[in-house]
Amino acid sequence: MLKWDVGFDLIHILLFLIPPYVANAAPVVLGGGAPIDLGRRTWDGRRILGDGKTIRGLVAGLVAGFTAGFVEAYAVGEGTLLTIAILSSCGAMAGDIIGSFVKRRLNVERGRPSLVMDQLLFIVLAIACAYPVLSVQTPDILLPESVLFILLFTYVMHRAMNIVANRMGLKKVPW
Numbered sequence: 001m002l003k004w005d006v007g008f009d010l011i012h013i014l015l016f017l018i019p020p021y022v023a024n025a026a027p028v029v030l031g032g033g034a035p036i037d038l039g040r041r042t043w044d045g046r047r048i049l050g051d052g053k054t055i056r057g058l059v060a061g062l063v064a065g066f067t068a069g070f071v072e073a074y075a076v077g078e079g080t081l082l083t084i085a086i087l088s089s090c091g092a093m094a095g096d097i098i099g100s101f102v103k104r105r106l107n108v109e110r111g112r113p114s115l116v117m118d119q120l121l122f123i124v125l126a127i128a129c130a131y132p133v134l135s136v137q138t139p140d141i142l143l144p145e146s147v148l149f150i151l152l153f154t155y156v157m158h159r160a161m162n163i164v165a166n167r168m169g170l171k172k173v174p175w
Helices: 010-030 055-076 080-105 115-137 144-167
Strands: none
Touching: 010 055, 010 080, 010 115, 010 144, 055 080, 080 115, 115 144
């Protein structure tokens, strides 16, 4: 078992962040194909999620996040990291899907930015889903200063990586 220090611990935070970041990024590269909502609409006449959320992207995100967690757990020798990776990757993908659902209800066009739903909801749900294990195994990650760091770091990284992906032709918009 890893010994977790009390307080702000950058290494543990980065180990936590890698799987949900990988899960969130993988659909940009590996996604495409049939949309998760299969073209269906809700009570308001709008698509449930839209064409940007695909089955292949969801599966790719989950597999990539789980794989990142497996590599971490193996490299560090701590199986709990795999459990945290699975939970946080599921949370990241759920956050992305929920954000898309809410954006469709608010009539936000596909590809239009939304600070909370695009840059932060995936990591908030990653933390929430992994909370049961984090609270026991790595409570330092849940300290207010750690969460604030995670949110600020995620915002900056998300913006930077989207600009890079846009310039590489992987994304149509830089947000």
